[in-house]
Amino acid sequence: MLAEYGDEAKPLAGGQSLLPLLNMRFAQPAMLVDINRIPGLDAISNDGSRLRVGATVRQSEFGSSNVVRVEAPLAAATVPYIGHFVTRNRGTVCGSLAHADARGELPLALVALSGHVTVASRRGGERVISADELFRTHFTTSLTADELLIESAWPVAAGGWRYSFQEFAQRHGDYALSMVGVGVEQAQGRIVDASVAVAAVTDRPLRLDEIRSALVGQDATAEAAQSAGAMAAAAVEPHDDLHASATYRRHLTGVLVERACLDALEIAA
Numbered sequence: 001m002l003a004e005y006g007d008e009a010k011p012l013a014g015g016q017s018l019l020p021l022l023n024m025r026f027a028q029p030a031m032l033v034d035i036n037r038i039p040g041l042d043a044i045s046n047d048g049s050r051l052r053v054g055a056t057v058r059q060s061e062f063g064s065s066n067v068v069r070v071e072a073p074l075a076a077a078t079v080p081y082i083g084h085f086v087t088r089n090r091g092t093v094c095g096s097l098a099h100a101d102a103r104g105e106l107p108l109a110l111v112a113l114s115g116h117v118t119v120a121s122r123r124g125g126e127r128v129i130s131a132d133e134l135f136r137t138h139f140t141t142s143l144t145a146d147e148l149l150i151e152s153a154w155p156v157a158a159g160g161w162r163y164s165f166q167e168f169a170q171r172h173g174d175y176a177l178s179m180v181g182v183g184v185e186q187a188q189g190r191i192v193d194a195s196v197a198v199a200a201v202t203d204r205p206l207r208l209d210e211i212r213s214a215l216v217g218q219d220a221t222a223e224a225a226q227s228a229g230a231m232a233a234a235a236v237e238p239h240d241d242l243h244a245s246a247t248y249r250r251h252l253t254g255v256l257v258e259r260a261c262l263d264a265l266e267i268a269a
């Protein structure tokens with residue numbers, strides 16, 4: 001159906017973003033392609049290096065899975081912040097990635113962990129898209145209209161890494177004013193590797209690799225966390241809107257990155 005209808009068709013997964021868009025007539029596809037009964041897309045599996053999450057796995061199942069909590073703790077930590085119980089019971093992990101809201105928790109986690117997705121089309125078979133390549137800008141991915149996202153892949157956490165997810169929203173379940181995902185590998189009091197990603201303050205989730213470079217080799221101290229926060233605040237370019245000013249969001253992002261680094265480094269704030 002996607003091959004035949006192209007731009008005129010839309011896959012329907014959990015419907016938690018698409019149905020509001022249809023209700024408001026922001027989307028008016030000629031064809032809805034309900035993927036919920038396609039066999040084989042509803043599994044979470046572990047191939048040793050990645051967790052593979054099929055296109056119809058619900059956010060609630062993902063967040064409550066012991067395998068996900070152990071192997072991809074940063075991703076699991078984001079789930080309670082995504083909307084509400086009822087939206088998570090229906091909304092899918094892959095639908096959230098395909099929807100590509102710049103304020104989405106799961107897109108942020110996929111970028112922070114350097115995951116990828118697999119997409120399929122009748123025209124091109126299957127192809128793999130890295131998280132960095134997937135998210136283009138607000139609600140825009142590098143998928144073409146005839147491609148279905150069939151699976152997301154989440155790298156399994158290696159020993160020595162600790163993660164922290166932090167976000168601030170005006171009410172729990174609201175879209176966040178800023179959110180950050182941090183991973184840090186440390187050994188003998190030194191930072192060996194790191195990943196710092198931000199969302200809701202940029203047009204897509206972004207890993208700030210310059211902060212990684214600055215952190216690697218430093219002692220695992222509160223000063224390192226503080227300087228990571230200052231770098232993040234300087235790097236983002238948020239906009240004013242009715243919820244918060246750009247200045248506030250910038251400051252908030254610095255605070256959240258510092259807090260996440262302290263948490264991941266197991267330093268009491």
Ligand SMILES: Cc1cc2nc3c(=O)[nH]c(=O)nc-3n(C[C@H](O)[C@H](O)[C@H](O)COP(=O)(O)OP(=O)(O)OC[C@H]3O[C@@H](n4cnc5c(N)ncnc54)[C@H](O)[C@@H]3O)c2cc1C
Pocket residue numbers: 010011012013014015016017018019020035055081082083084087090091092093094095096098099101103104105106143147148149150173174175176
């Ligand atoms: C009240 C409310 C609060 C919410 N709060 C948050 C929040 O705080 N954070 C957050 O991140 N999200 C939030 N959401 C959105 C929610 O997480 C959605 O579930 C998610 O964005 C989309 O997943 P879905 O499975 O419902 O996709 P759908 O709504 O079915 O689809 C969304 C879009 O993705 C496309 N799509 C879906 N699956 C595929 C696929 N496999 N391949 C290609 N394209 C596909 C659809 O065609 C559509 O364009 C909220 C939603 C509601 C209703």
